[in-house]
Amino acid sequence: MISGSRSVAVIGGGTVGLSTAYALWREGYDVTLIEEQAEVGRVASFSNGGQLSYRYVSPLAGPGVPLEALSWLGKAGSPISLNLKMDLNQWRWLFSFLSACTRSQSDRHASELLKLALASQKQLAQWREEGLDGFLWRRPGKLIIYRNIEKFRKASCALTDSRTQHVLGAEGCIAVEPAFSGLKSSLAGGIFTEDEEVADCHLYCQALLGKMQNSKTFRYMQATAALRPSANNTDQCEVLVNGRRIDTRHIVLAAGLASRAVTKPLGIDLPLYALRGYSLTLPAIEHATPSVSVTDYDNRVVYARLGDKLRIAAMVDIGLSSTRQQETRLSQLRTLAAQTLPAAGPYDTATPWIGARPATPSSVPIIGRTRWKNLLLNVGHGALGFTLSPGSARRVVELIQTEQ
Ligand SMILES: Cc1cc2nc3c(=O)[nH]c(=O)nc-3n(C[C@H](O)[C@H](O)[C@H](O)COP(=O)(O)OP(=O)(O)OC[C@H]3O[C@@H](n4cnc5c(N)ncnc54)[C@H](O)[C@@H]3O)c2cc1C
Known part of the structure; x- marks a missing residue:
């Protein structure tokens, strides 16, 4: 067993836990990664949208969102669906979510997320320069297409970087991504951002594990x-595996949604809630599959080409829904994709996936210390966990370093 003053146990082998383990291992820490599934990256990090979306990090909670969400309720293929439950955690989460929808809160959260996202982009670039590869990373840029003129105008006025972000008319959108030429007459316009990236999150997790696997300082x-x-120290906690205590100086919890249950015995009640979403993966077809990363804003559907595959992801479902409801949502996603990008199908043979985003009400992840001095949290990355994980990992390293 790895132990000693530079030993860290990281719980959770999704994109957040693996990025954290890797960032610590690179800095010379002795890392033990504990993952309960047979393979890393099989839970929320498995078949997500593949977007490394550094400039589009607005929190889900924003002014106008509650009203917009109400207008979508019950509509087939709507971006958000709400299933109210007799569940105190759901109601508390929804109440905090509504409180985070004010302009001032939403702006503050957006700016925190942007800072973390840009730090992530920098961190991932460094890891790639050092040789991290094998996860279908590309920097094709992102095109956001709008059908609604008002929303397009609003978005055009809210750009954060006029150097890399370009406002385009319908023709300009098609010139950037000809695969969407069938939509030309219905487009109000679009925004193209040059340095946005895409990659496969599951392969990223495997690539990180592969880098560390044969090292003496990794287990x-x-x-x-x-x-x-x-038992011996009132401000410390301990990790148990199969009923046995692990000898470690630091513990980082990065167990995604399960973190809520894991921290219960410590009296920590994490404000995490599952926001279910869906993806489809199908073989890419030359000239029909988009090359740039695309967000269809009005339907809130993202399209990313990952190697020889097309990944399509969408929808936020709040509250547990039945298997039948989930099948319905998947079939609505197939219909939306077929209407938007018909030649890239057939969609009925696409591989479906249902995942749950581990979300905080504000969309800002919880990264930091707890009242248990040896325990740090890196949880609650919601809809942006892949994008934010390298920067979040860096923050954990800094927190551990400042303690020593
Ligand atoms: C449909 C959909 C599309 C998405 N698209 C994007 C996107 O395009 N870009 C983006 O940035 N993000 C996207 N996301 C969000 C992103 O996938 C998540 O935020 C991210 O995967 C969360 O990572 P995580 O490591 O926190 O959680 P997870 O990936 O769930 O990892 C947690 C791990 O902890 C393990 N674990 C749990 N409990 C224990 C325990 N007690 N002991 C040991 N191990 C344990 C689990 O098995 C799991 O492997 C999307 C999500 C969904 C659902």
Whole structure:
């Protein structure tokens, strides 16, 4: 077992846990990564939208969102669906979410997310320069297309970087991405951002693990970890695996949605909620599959070419829905994609995936210390976990370094 003053146990082998483990390992820490699934990156990080969307990080909670969400309720293929439950956690989360919808809160959260996203872009670029590869990374730029003229005008006035972001008319959009030529007459316009990236999140997790796997300062455990207060020290907690305590100086919890249950024995009640979403993956077809990353704003559907595949992702479902409801949502996504990009199908044979984003009400992840001095959290990355994980990992390293 790896132990000593530079030992860290990271719980969770999704994009956040693996990025954290990698960032610490690169800095010379002795890292134990604990993941309960048979493979890393199989839960929320498996088949997501593949967007490394550094400039489009607005929180879900924003002014106008509650009204817009109400107008969508019950509509087939709507970007948001709400299933109210007799569930205190859901109601508390929704209440905090509504409180975060004011202009001032939303602007503050957007600026925190932008800062973290830009730090992530820089961190990932450094790791790539050092040789991290094999996860279908590309920088094709992102095109956001708008059918609604008002929304297009509003977005055109809110650009954050006029050097890399370009406002385009319908023809300009088609020139950037000819695969969408069938939509030309219905487009109000679009915004193209040059340095946005795409990659495969599951392969990213595997690539990070591959870099560390044969190192003497890295240990991988396939097991379910639990936390409990330390018997000998009132401000420390300990990690248990198969009922046995792991000897480690620091613990970083990055177990996605499950983090809520893992911290319960420590008296920590994390404000995390599952926002379910859906993706389809299908073989790419030359000239029919978009090359740039595309967001269809009105339908809130994203399209990313990942190697020889097309990944399409969408929808935020709040509240557990039945298997039948989930099948309906997947079939609505197939219909939306077929209407938007007919030649890239057939969509009925696309591989479906249903995932749950581990979301905080504000969309800002929880990265920091707890009242348990040896425990740090890196959780709650919601709709942007892939984008934000390298920067979040860097923050954890800085927090651990400043403590020493
Ligand atoms: C439809 C959809 C599309 C998305 N598209 C994008 C996108 O385009 N770009 C983007 O940036 N983000 C996107 N996201 C969000 C992103 O996928 C998530 O934010 C991210 O995967 C969360 O990563 P995580 O590591 O926190 O959680 P997870 O990937 O769920 O990892 C947590 C890990 O912890 C493990 N674990 C849990 N409990 C324990 C335990 N007790 N012991 C040991 N291991 C444990 C789990 O098995 C799991 O592997 C999307 C999400 C969805 C659902």
